[in-house]
Amino acid sequence: MGKHGKKLSQQQQQKQQRRGRRAFSYNNEEEEEQQYIEQRDSEKNDDESQEEEEEEVEEEEEDNEISQSPSNNDVPSKFLLYQQSVQSPKGDISYLQKFFLMYVGGRMPLHLQEDFCGTALLSTEWLRTDARRTAIGLDLDIEALKWCMESNLKKVGADVYSRIFLFHGNVLEPLQATLVNFDPQDLGQRITSGDCQNGPDAVLVNSSTQGSLLGVSHKLMKDARLPERDIVCAFNYSCCCLHKRQELVLYFKYALSILNKRGGIFVMDLYGGTSSECQLRMQRRFPTFTYIWEQAEFDVLQRKTRISLHFNLQNQKKKLRHAFSYSWRLWSLPEIKDCLEEAGFRSVHFWMRSMPNSKEIRNIDGFGIGRDIKYEEVTSFQQQDSWNAYIVGVV
Structure with a gap:
């Protein structure tokens, strides 16, 4: 479904392979909640007129739609909007x-791969x-990977450049994925200034890998010297992008x-419930x-x-449609279990x-709703309107 309901091109369909999206998760960052409360209290908006505007999602004028070109400096990146509204990495890492300590134990997990x-x-x-931790990221969307390097990594600190490997490729052909180069001048300055501190357990890097990071050469994942992963994860309902059973098993x-081989876990998430099998639209208001x-x-x-995920920008009075x-193929929990066992997980x-009933949360104001809902290990679970699940496969 394109901007006006047009069929996606083959290239766009391939990009969908990159990852899924957390349907309607709840951000748990207290400082963000407080910031929102303060800003909400200082603003006096007409809620009824705003809700009517938000309902107009199917027909938009061309001059009211947001261009994806870099020239729109006043418009926040769609990637930033997604991170702010959907993801909660601290909760996932927790x-x-x-899961690792419960099902593997004996050591702390250090090496992560995020598919x-x-x-x-x-x-x-x-x-x-x-x-000491390392991270390997794999995605089919080169634009998202480059945005990560330009935005996320620069905010963390220079030492992370020696501990993260980002690969551009398909999860079904991961060994053919290509290492994404950091900016040669930027990384070179960081290394020569002594900002990168490599501990003995920080990362497995040889001279050829450093050359790739500096933009000297290209490297496939099959040629890279990478540590065995303690954890592999596929979040934001990503596995729903795989439509065939043989693809999922592969x-x-x-x-x-x-x-x-000493022990590791694979973790993915999934959503479901009666509301997941019908037409549905929900929205959630943030400060801007x-x-x-x-x-x-x-x-x-x-x-x-x-x-489809849309963003209505209040300050710019514009809408970012699609x-x-x-x-997505919405897999069932038994199907996922069967495929993991067939793949060889112990x-x-x-x-x-x-999760809150979808009829009750079609419009959410703020961050707090659902923050006290915790995951619990189960062997049976009665169907309801909406649920979320972590599925853990153990080596």
Whole structure:
């Protein structure tokens, strides 16, 4: 579904392979919540007129739609809007550590691979927590990967350049993925100034890899010297981009092959419930924009739907329609378990949480709703309107 409902080009469809999106997650950052409350209290908006404007999502004038060109400096990046409205990396990392210590134990997890990584926000946050940690990101969207280097990594610190590897490629052909080069001049200045501090366990890098990072040569993932991963993850419902069972099993087999033989875990997330199999539209207001999740009709035979994410910008009084759009197959939990076991994982565990009823959260104001809902390990779970799940495969 394009900007006006047109069929996506083949190139656009391939980009959908890159990653899924967390449908309607809840940001847990207290400082952001407080900032929102203060700004909300200082503004006096007409809520009814704003809601009427937000409902007009199908027909927009060309001059009111946001161009994706870099010349629109006053318009925030769609990647930044997505990170602010959807992702909660600290919460994900907390659960990743918990799962690893519970099912593997004996050591702290240091080496992460984030598949369908997009802007690699999770990987960036992972590197903050321990100077020995490394992160590998894989995504099909080169624009998102470059945005990560230009925006996310520069905010963390120069030392992360020696501990992160971003690869451009398909998760079904990961060994053919190409290492994305950092800016040669920028990274060269950081290294010569002594900003990069490589601890003994920081990263496995040889001279040829450093050359790639400096933009001297290209390197495929199959040629890179990378550590065995303690954790491989595919979040934001990314596996829904894989429509065929054989693709899903193939991907799981690869994830298993790169995990540490001493013990490791693969973690993915999934959503479901009765509301996931029907047409649905929800929105959530933030200080300067409104995030809209739009779910098209659900095909019960193919178990497919199309998901579109829109952003209404309050300051610019513009709307970013179909900022992200995906064709998803909504897998069931038993299907995922069967595929993981077929791929060779020793055990599979489900951690689930109930979500607020979709009819009650079509319009959400603020960050706080749902923040106290915790995931719990389950062996059975009764169907309801909406739920989220972490699925953990153990080596």
